[in-house]
Amino acid sequence: MNKQSYKYLILLTTSLLFNLSSNIAAQTNNTNDQIISLDSIDDNLKEAYKNLKYNVQVSERIARNTLLFSYELNYDYGIAHSNYIIASALSDSEFNKSEDYLIISSEYAKKINDSRLIARIEMLKGNINWYAKDFNESELRYKESEKLFKSIKNDSSIASVYNSLGILYSSQRKDSLALTYYNKSIQINQRFSNNYNLAINYINLGNFYLNRGAIYQAEDYLFKSLEVSQMGFSRLTPVIYTNLSQLNLNKKDFEKTIYYSHKSLNLLKANDYNGNAYSNKLLSEAFEQKSNFDSAYFYQKKYNYYNEKNFESQLDIRLIEKESEFVFQQKLKQKELTELKNQKRNLLILVTLLVSISVLILLYLIQYNRLIKKQKINDYLKNEKVKLLESLSSKRRESIFDKLKIKRKNDIINQTLQSINLLNKEFENETQKELSNKIISKLNFHKKYNGWLAFEKDFLQVHPNFIKKLNQKYPRLTHYEIRLCSFLKMNMSSKEISDILNITNESVVKSRTRLRKKLGITGTKKTIISLLNNL
Template sequence: MFKLKHFIFLIYALGFLGHSQTDQQNSKESYNKLHELKQNLQHATDSENTNEIAQTYLKLGDFFNELDLYSEAIKNYQIFQDFHKTKDTSIVYVENALTQINLDLKKFKDAKKHAYKSLNISTEINYYKGIANAHALLGSICEKQGFYKNALKHQKTSLSSFQILKDSTGVAITNDNIGSIYEDLEDFDSAYNYFKKARLYSKNCNTNIQINIINNLGDINSKTGNFEKAINYTNQALKLAKRIGNNSQIESAYKDLARTYSEIGNYEQAYKYLNHQSIVKEQDLKQKNIEVVSTMEILYAVKEKEAELQLLNKQKQITEVRQYIILICTTSIILALILAFMYWKKRKKHEQHILEYQQQLLQVDLDKKTEQKAALQREIEIKVSSLTNYSLNIAHKNKILYDISKTLSKLKDRNIHLIKSKLKDIIKDIDTDLANHNEWTELMGYFSLIHPDFFKNLNQITSSPLSSSEIRLSMLLRLNLSSKEIANIIHITTDSVRIARYRLRKKLPINSKDDLLTFLLNL
């Protein structure tokens, strides 16, 4: 099947069969350079060298910028910024490059944003050349937008910085830029003076800079009517442009010569140079087309190779994944068999343990029942003892009551003085019996058998020691007796019981809203 890439290459071959050997050599050099940069990037990525990755992306940005492939240049510059976070001269250089690209594309808003970012970083790190270049770029942006006052302000600031740095190239270019602004303002004398200064400082500059300045001198002389000087300057620029093979400057020089000769009425010479300009323009356009096509071929070839490499990597990953899946499945089956055997063996052992545990549980249950039986027996004995003691106590109370009743019966017919004496004896006997604390001791003993930790817990939480009467009150409340019942037992009024409860409450850690009885029942 005839592939699309073969079809594209065939069209290129038919359309540009007349390419010179030099163009082919340049294309090959560009391809080799790009291939080398891509290899360097791969090596840096494999070694995880962040600094080398960033620098390679910077070089790729410069490479595409030189070929006027602005979208690729911007993309690589931005990736450089993602890797290179340090504020230094490299960041300033990239911001200036992005400014120039956006300026060439007439994206003035983006150009200004990058220029100010460059200016801020340069100021922060005290990079004076960066400050000078940023102001020069801002001046060019303002000039393109027609803000000549701001343009002059920025260019003159840039000129001062370059003069302090003694940078002759920067001084030459900035003077040339200022001359262009004055030329746009039709202040031709000021423009001419700045172009002359630019020519003076451009002796050691790049030839293209010299050509541009000489062309501007020729143009300004043409506008002021000094046609002879204009032709002289333009011929100088033409000679330099031919020497370095700069078709763009050659075309510009021919165009200026044609215009100048037209101004002085020499239309024959004007037509001749206009014809030369047309030929050079056509050749330059062809050359640029060839360069664009060559660049696109290079970019296409590199991206095709990258795609093939990515495809191979994907296939390799798929193969590795398949191998991993097979290995995992095999390992899983073996592990499943081992686990099944271990489970069977463990289950057998577990069943044996279960039988042993069941026997132990039966023994524990038997021991527990024996223990419960013994506990019930002890409880029965305690209750029998309690009943016996209370029976004796009741019998004792009944005997006293019987004796009192008998004595009172005998006294009803006696002398009043003898009655008083006997009544005193009866009262004494009753008080003596009431003062007997043995029954309280017994009752507290029985209470402790039912609630063994009550008194211990109570003493631990009180703010001050409890009296014996407060302990008795706590016990009776715990037995859930009413205030009236408690009053009858301890021979006091219900009001006295209420006061006693209040005093007991103050010694306990209880909130005012909580119920005392509920607190003691939960203790």
């Protein structure tokens, strides 16, 4: 891979690292905004809890919006409590949906270890089962919430559980148990001056005795609840007046029935269709008992009007709830899709980054291995070069030594030849001269042979197979002609050859001519040397 490719990969990896770092930096920069948002979520939750007592629709709407923000910020506390509030708002009408939200709330409550919320969830499950008339399951849930509230020593909530158990047993006509738990709730609320819940206790006991025909006991508790409600809980007053109106209708005290119904109507808001309907119904019945049919008819019409309004209102509420649920689910799905896209994008960046880093590491390793191999080859060649140089130096020393030996021998031969030639002039006997000439001939032969030996040793090192190939191709060549071919292979001149062989230059030229014929060379274009070089 070339340098340009390396640069590209490095730039790609750097870019991916920068993008990843930018995402992390962006998340870090959003920390302060998240803290502000978390504070806003907590404030919204407080507002939603407050509205649970007064306007469940408003409470539900706030909780749904808060839930979206909580999911967006991964705020487990907000998710747990928002789901609980929505479940509470739906508990008396949409049982199944309420339970679905409670399941999510319970999951996150356990995740954040919110014991108080876990206990609240159990209590709300008891309420839902009571609305669904599953009294056994309702009792189990209330008992479980009682145990949980006791473990965290939340007496106010324990009082609420006892009040709910009183309602549960009252609806089952288990009067003894109902009264026991009502009284337990009253004792705790009195001890902690929880007047709002105390007023509710008295209302429930008033209704308990009213439903059983114990008029005076019912009246006593309703007046007690009226007294407590006037301490700042005016929202309960219309309900108490309505109950007193019902009580007096049962007593057939129609004047008081009319009196308390009017007091209730004066306090009820125009959009409290259910309360208005019930008060007008009591007025209609009271006037009917008094044989004032015009008034009875008038209030019956008003009762019908508010009853229809209440029905329409409930439909509108359900419609708003459905729309709100739809919008919420759409936003939730959109959020999940956005999160999924972000996760895919981050995963893609991470995978690409890992692949790029892996490729870079792989390329580095490949290049490193190449460098190592190249280094090894260079080291090997360097060592071989050193060995060859050492071998060459050694051979040169040997060659010099051999040449010195040959020169020395030749010097001795030359001196001997000179001495013999001098003696030969003094010989008169033919036999002596003949013997002397033989000695001279042998000495000249040895002189030539020594020159050839020196040349042959060097020649065979350079061209080890030349003589073998020459003999195979031209087996009729003599030893002299083979030597001549060897000299010519080394591109030696006739003069150089004549010096080595200790013969005349003309003899070498004649030998070359004979050699051309034996080698089959004709014409002037091809030379012996070119033929021998191709061999």
